[in-house]
Amino acid sequence: MLGILASIIDGVLVGLVYGLAAMGLTLIWGVMDVINLTHGAMIVAGMMGLYLLASSLGVSPYLTLPPVLIGGFFVGVALYWIAIHRMVGRPPLMSLLSTFAVNLVVIGVGTAVWGTALFNVEVALPGASIGRYTFPGAHILAAVLAAVIAAALYVFLHNTRIGKAVRAVANNREAAELVGIPTTRLLAISVGLGVALAGVSGMLIGTLFPFTVLSGDGYQLKSFVVTVLGGFGNPVGALLGGMALGLLEGLVTPFVPVSWTLVIEFALFVLVLIAFPGGIFASRRGAL
């Protein structure tokens, strides 16, 4: 019994990181109704950033967070101008296809350069013990960092001028434009933020588990599940959804082979979408 409890707690710790990843996805969705299919590739880019900086330059893994965050932002702004700018306001089919195309390019370059080798970043941190069970230090620190970044995003969106403008654009783009908000620039900033969050969560996941260039698909699917649990376009809900997914994973892992976890999560995704089309924790449209 205690074993299951420990598994659940560990699951929730990891779930916070999934929640952070999903915040990146849901932010872009909430602001411009675009589903970013490069999300998985950006998570992998964060992982590779971590690996390259930590292994070849010998930096401490956690010091790679700022460069990944800043790099992710600029990659995101570039992504906006390349693939999304012309697609905003067009049928969702088109932006799905254009971001999917960029995803192919990124993954293609990644596999051409690194193949499908397994990478592992060693993190030596003391764990916390409760009775016979030890929670790895990396899991705890990743969860704390995820929570801090999520809180920082919340403060940014609610207490700064730019953040408020982002929310205004999400609520009603035309009205925002009428009151003089440069909407295009804010859309680019939102995509930058979303991709930066994906990159950072990838970097954090990289300190927890080994990864390959192709790992992104699985985490992207998890982000979709989390987004659906948390409600579309609702960053706070995404964090709750992440914890819910982590809880589920913790509950399921002792009993089910690992390769089935994604299938169960996917089934949950479909069931939740059918039962609660707006997401479980969703309050209303435009919750951003």
Add this chain to the structure above:
Amino acid sequence: MVHRPFFWIIALAIAVFAALPAIGNDVELRESLALAAVYITLASNLNLMLGYAGYINFGSIVFFGLGGYICVWLIDAHNWSLAPSLFAAGIGVSALAFIFGLGILRLRGPFFALSTIGIIEGVQAFAENFGPWGGSSGIYISPQVFQPLGGAARALWVIYFALVAVMGLSLYLSYAIKTSKFGLGLIAIGQNEDAAAILGVPTPRYKAFAYSASAFLPAIAGGLYFFKGAFIQPSDAFDLTLSTEAIVICMLGGQGTVTGVALGAYLYEELRGYLLTTATFSNFQLVISGVLLLVIVLFFPSGLMGWIYSRFPRTKRVLE
């Protein structure tokens, strides 16, 4: 339908596909055309969802792979002969698609697209864990199974003609659906689903039918393809590249057109063959597909046929 010129254009294309390699007994040409036939089959069936109903199916490869698995498994474990196994694969996968479709097609637009990504993961996990299908090591079939078709060399020709037949049926299916009331309903769904539903198009049923219909021929093509290789494993059967290529082909040729998709498939196959022979490019196949798709989506959303229609308006009457 028989009185329309387009019916005979398709017939001509099939005849050319069947005759060209057979005349000179050209095995190399046959292999390249066989791949083109597979591409045309996958892309024109994907087009039923993507082009007509406006629903992106990222997991069209699931039909192909599952069909391959069912067919190879029936032949290997139950000693069925080729034809009934192919038929069983087609019916089985179609039925599965219909049942799944009734569920996931309640999701609209982008959510359906997302769930098709999940379907790939789900089916692949199933194939990797399912004992009778050999798990992740897959199924080998012994060369003995080629005996009833007159030995391995002749069997390859038989399979090629069967693939061409499947390709022809796919084109006719696309054409028949496009000119039917059913196809009109699908196109209405693609343009505005709510309006279509209000005007009396039974949208959930039509979408599920289209999804199921788009599964039948790819499943048979998958059966033929993996029977030809005498080997199937999850990573080949559910290779995401082929799903992606089918989408690129649809967009390249012009979504929603029959000719465009077939033309796009043929062009893409030629381009790919050319790129694969140069060593630098073979590593970058995904990158090239991606760049191609991006350029089409950004600048030429109506594809090759869009250009032809606007350049030569008269072709609209003949080419569907």
